[in-house]
Amino acid sequence: MNRVRNTVVQSGYILVLAVLCGLGANLVRPDGLPMVQAQGSAVTLPSDSGEIALKDALLLFASRRALFLDARSGFEFADGHIQGAVNVPVDDFELVFPKLADRFETVDAVITYCDGERCPLSTDLARLLMDRGVKNVFVLKNGWSVWNNERLPVEKGQRLESLLDLRDNLCVECAR
């Protein structure tokens, strides 16, 4: 009986010691593991905000994990934009931002875009978002052209967010 009791008690001590040593070492080492393993993803995002590659933006689009913000004017937006994107012209940022605040929490990435290699609007919009504390903001450089060139899903017309009496935009019926 003593043998069984010793075995149980000693095993308990050893297991507790192993847990403490393992967790303690994991806590202090620089390459310690998180306790819960992150789900693997094929999406490669910069560690901080920055530019995002088209293939990564597409993966996030397909899995509905990204909010696309179109930084161009309302006229250009109405003429065609990434499907599901929200029009946020930089000049209207302060008006539109409060309407979008809840949506930032529900996505893994916020992707801004405009049109043209040197177009500054998407970068300006991204900076404004980051200044307001929005995390995971990425710029899809020359976004409208590269998206459109690949014949990825687009739509025409105004989104609801752009019609909230925020600006006197040209209203065009959605293509569908």
Next chain:
Amino acid sequence: MKAVAMALRVVVAGIFLYASYDKILHPADFAAIIKDYRILPDILVNPAAIILPWLELILGVLLVTGKWLEGALFLVNVLMLVFWTALIVNAVRGIDVGCGCFSTAKDSGGDMAWYLFRDGFFVLLGLAAWRLCVFRNKPAAP
């Protein structure tokens, strides 16, 4: 017989100390190997990768020093059987995993039949050490 028991104990200790070394150094690689076994749920993969190598190290030290032998040899045998069973389960399922027994290197995958034979031998070693070190004398009458 006492010398044989001690020799067995030291050999098993060596196996555990050697097995723990690389896993403690590379916990992320070891976690990937555990995940490849597809036996533990994802939520337990990292905790196992963090704690198991230290358990092996502590068991190795206890076997060398001869302390808490009843508990240590019981856990040694439990672990040996668990490892061997995991290999058998994956062999039956046709999943050719990297053993992860002594190395976390990505190219350490290989011959499943050899792993099964070797770990089966380790199970026998563990049982023999347990038998000779813990069950050699009848416990004192109460």
